Amino acid sequence: SQQGEEDPQALSIQEGENATMNCSYKTSINNLQWYRQNSGRGLVHLILIRSNEREKHSGRLRVTLDTSKKSSSLLITASRAADTASYFCATDAAGGGADGLTFGKGTHLIIQP
């Protein structure tokens, strides 16, 4: 079952602009992770934020987590054509369980040169 839901489903911006993607989830989590996927290939791990963290940075990426609203956002600053990809949030549910990582359906990001 899908726990994470990304918003928007698709986003097209000009190179150099910032891109913001949002993710909502339903249950308590240990951590939330963001992944990138290019053209149906494997997923690339971008960043992991623990449930007791509120914000995390990695290069041009900034992730926020609001556990009270069960939501997260991924900001990509100064976008580049190479950032064109699908972005997925994935939650690692608290308390273990049988679901592994639960992924949303993703945001397809297109960077126009």
Added chain:
Amino acid sequence: KAGVTQTPRYLIKTRGQQVTLSCSPISGHRSVSWYQQTPGQGLQFLFEYFSETQRNKGNFPGRFSGRQFSNSRSEMNVSTLELGDSALYLCASSLGGTSGYTFGSGTRLTVV
């Protein structure tokens, strides 16, 4: 260091056949997970292995099975293939804890 290696990259099978997919994790990673990705259902968790033991299993029928060997390499098997099993099958390895997962490039299975 080498990444997660999945073989084969592409596979075409006929309904009713069975298939075995292979995954070699990053050296030192003892956790291996499998996911199915389809346009309709997205990414869905199949199962996770750690030290040769299945630790978690997703909501898939018993036709989907897997195993992990002592060198952490993993295989998944799908028996009595159905058209709906056509998908990208992704393997991921992890050190465990909160280190995130490293995914392979996947095996694209087409059932005809």
